[in-house]
Amino acid sequence: MSLRFYNTLSRTKEDFSPIDKKEVRMYTCGPTVYDYAHIGNYRAYIFADTLKRVLLYSGYKVKHIMNLTDIDDKTICDSQKEGKTLKEFTEFYTEEFYKDIKSLNILHPVKFTKATDYIAEMVDIIKKLLDKKLAYKSEDGSIYFDIKKFKNYGRLAHLVLENQKENAAGRIKTDEYDKDNVQDFALWKAWDEKDGNVFWKTDLGKGRPGWHIECSAMSMKNLGEELDIHTGGVDNIFPHHENEIAQSEGSTGKHFVKYWMHNEWILVDQKKMAKTFKNFYTLRDVIDKGINPLAYRFWLLMGHYRTRMNFVWEALEGSGIALKRLYRLYIELGEDISDISSKYQQKFKEYLEDDLDTPRALTLLWDLLKDDKISNADKKATVLDFDKVLGLGFENLKEEIIPENILKLAKEREEVRNKKNFKKSDELREKINSLGYEVKDMSDGQKVSKL
Numbered sequence: 418m419s420l421r422f423y424n425t426l427s428r429t430k431e432d433f434s435p436i437d438k439k440e441v442r443m444y445t446c447g448p449t450v451y452d453y454a455h456i457g458n459y460r461a462y463i464f465a466d467t468l469k470r471v472l473l474y475s476g477y478k479v480k481h482i483m484n485l486t487d488i489d490d491k492t493i494c495d496s497q498k499e500g501k502t503l504k505e506f507t508e509f510y511t512e513e514f515y516k517d518i519k520s521l522n523i524l525h526p527v528k529f530t531k532a533t534d535y536i537a538e539m540v541d542i543i544k545k546l547l548d549k550k551l552a553y554k555s556e557d558g559s560i561y562f563d564i565k566k567f568k569n570y571g572r573l574a575h576l577v578l579e580n581q582k583e584n585a586a587g588r589i590k591t592d593e594y595d596k597d598n599v600q601d602f603a604l605w606k607a608w609d610e611k612d613g614n615v616f617w618k619t620d621l622g623k624g625r626p627g628w629h630i631e632c633s634a635m636s637m638k639n640l641g642e643e644l645d646i647h648t649g650g651v652d653n654i655f656p657h658h659e660n661e662i663a664q665s666e667g668s669t670g671k672h673f674v675k676y677w678m679h680n681e682w683i684l685v686d687q688k689k690m691a692k693t694f695k696n697f698y699t700l701r702d703v704i705d706k707g708i709n710p711l712a713y714r715f716w717l718l719m720g721h722y723r724t725r726m727n728f729v730w731e732a733l734e735g736s737g738i739a740l741k742r743l744y745r746l747y748i749e750l751g752e753d754i755s756d757i758s759s760k761y762q763q764k765f766k767e768y769l770e771d772d773l774d775t776p777r778a779l780t781l782l783w784d785l786l787k788d789d790k791i792s793n794a795d796k797k798a799t800v801l802d803f804d805k806v807l808g809l810g811f812e813n814l815k816e817e818i819i820p821e822n823i824l825k826l827a828k829e830r831e832e833v834r835n836k837k838n839f840k841k842s843d844e845l846r847e848k849i850n851s852l853g854y855e856v857k858d859m860s861d862g863q864k865v866s867k868l
């Protein structure tokens with residue numbers, strides 16, 4: 418079986434075949450660095466990371482680029498509120514983003530590209546679009562893409578053409594808008610007072626780029642005019658990715674992206690987790706609750722990337738407990754590592770090659786650990802092999818093994834403590850100590866370790 422991915426362009430699963438057989442060229446829309454990313458945002462990066470790991474696992478080389486939006490409406494507005502320069506403001510959140518992706522075991526792309534490093538490339542594309550009469554300058558000096566001139570506009574988002582024509586009379590300057598506002602969009606925004614000292618003086622005049630042109634410039638500069646895969650969240654389909662196609666294909670005349678892949682939302686109380694709804698959590702909240710950030714990765718992998726998942730803390734706590742159990746089972750396999758089980762490996766590949774079926778891959782991991790016919794050393798080799806894709810951190814696991822009987826006593830102690838029976842709780846602590854272990858009460862519960 419070969420790799421099959423769901424392509425948003427065709428709305429079907431397609432066989433994967435990269436343009437250059439040796440190397441896959443992949444681009445991911447990264448964060449806008451104006452705040453801490455919330456865990457809903459991280460679904461997009463964990464999805465892209467899983468996809469990349471599956472490609473690597475299948476033997477492809479992958480050239481992966483992820484951008485950092487360090488100039489747009491939001492970064493300008495919020496840096497001014499804090500009285501900081503755009504650079505100093507965005508660099509802080511960039512560093513925080515790097516820390517977060519490390520704790521989520523997300524492999525680094527070959528390059529993180531900052532939008533402000535690609536202004537010249539953006540100007541070049543806009544000039545080409547002006548030459549081809551696909552763009553025009555408005556009274557205030559801003560430059561807009563003329564969507565009526567681009568015959569494929571709306572292909573990715575499946576916009577209904579009639580509605581599009583009716584609504585396409587106006588223009589929109591803000592970076593983000595919805596399908597009810599299909600209009601000519603800004604490629605270049607002429608400077609106005611709200612921009613303060615954020616501007617570039619270019620052949621296009623004094624101003625700054627629109628958000629959408631940034632990704633066209635960064636992706637094509639680093640990966641060429643034709644990409645294999647472009648990823649993002651479903652909320653990027655319109656307008657962002659639709660506009661990227663218009664700009665890129667409009668300027669080059671080539672087919673910009675072969676496979677568009679999008680992950681679904683994380684919901685909170687049936688509503689998309691988003692800053693605007695104020696229903697979001699960051700990884701700091703996860704860590705503050707004593708939950709391993711990898712439990713979030715694990716929880717996401719339990720769902721398919723194209724299904725919406727409803728976030729509740731109980732579910733994340735549950736996945737934290739399940740992950741700990743997996744770690745324990747792995748540690749109990751002992752020190753020896755032998756051969757990968759080809760039977761399990763084949764199935765694992767089969768599931769992931771079918772549009773990244775991570776829920777089935779995880780079920781297989783549990784099955785493997787329970788399978789009496791496989792030796793512990795072979796199991797260990799197979800788990801490590803699976804973890805090249807899952808990224809759950811088995812390789813670096815150094816947790817000490819606490820015997821089951823000690824854990825049982827600790828659990829008993831926790832229960833009596835919750836009922837405020839401190840006498841019994843102290844007795845149990847002494848018993849645990851007498852067996853060579855100690856128990857400490859932390860903000861997130863008990864911690865048991867060897868004395």
Ligand SMILES: [Zn+2]
Pocket residue numbers: 445446447632657
């Ligand atoms: Zn983008």
